[in-house]
Amino acid sequence: MKSRRYGTSDSSQPPPLTDNESDIYSESEGDSETDDDSDFRPEGLDQAWDYSFKRKQNVWVMRSNRWWYGHVVRIKTDSSWSQDGVHYLVQYGGRFRAWFSPLEGVMKPNTRYIRQLLRGKGYLGK
Numbered sequence: 001m002k003s004r005r006y007g008t009s010d011s012s013q014p015p016p017l018t019d020n021e022s023d024i025y026s027e028s029e030g031d032s033e034t035d036d037d038s039d040f041r042p043e044g045l046d047q048a049w050d051y052s053f054k055r056k057q058n059v060w061v062m063r064s065n066r067w068w069y070g071h072v073v074r075i076k077t078d079s080s081w082s083q084d085g086v087h088y089l090v091q092y093g094g095r096f097r098a099w100f101s102p103l104e105g106v107m108k109p110n111t112r113y114i115r116q117l118l119r120g121k122g123y124l125g126k
Contacts, residue, residue, distance in 0.1 A: 045117050048105045053088050058110040060118065061090050061100050067123045068092035069110070 042049045045067070053059060057072045070092025076099065077086050085103045092098070100107040108114045118124045 041113055042105075042108070042117075045108070045114075045121060046105045048103045049108065050085070051102045051107075051109060052086070053102070053107075053109065059088075059090055059100075060108045060110060060114060061092050061098070062106040063092065063096070063098060067118055068096075070096075073097065 045062075053072050053075070055072050055075060059070055059072060060067050061070055062068075070090045072088045073091050074089035075086060076089070085101055087099045087101050088107065089097060090100050090107070102108070108117075115124060
């Protein structure tokens with residue numbers, strides 16, 4: 001029997017957040033000024049974005065074919081560590097931690113525009 005890990009899905013579509021999760025995350029952080037400037041935002045969720053995050057900032061990260069809500073714990077700027085720019089240690093899903101880079105297209109700020117993209121792809125409730 002195949003075991004199932006928390007936060008993963010056997011289907012090709014990532015599971016959407018529940019209505020309760022969607023309500024909690026929808027207005028949890030003010031939108032940044034880059035949210036209104038189309039020159040500074042990605043056209044899609046998988047697009048890389050040269051965005052600078054701050055410690056404790058609320059973010060969305062892609063892991064296990066799902067977008068997770070979390071916050072930045074640490075920032076790693078040492079260029080010898082990776083060629084993908086700055087990396088951020090994010091705590092997500094309540095108890096998980098991993099390193100992410102916005103230049104890999106797997107990390108986005110929690111803004112109104114990003115939440116619209118997540119809703120449009122079925123990751124957030126309507």
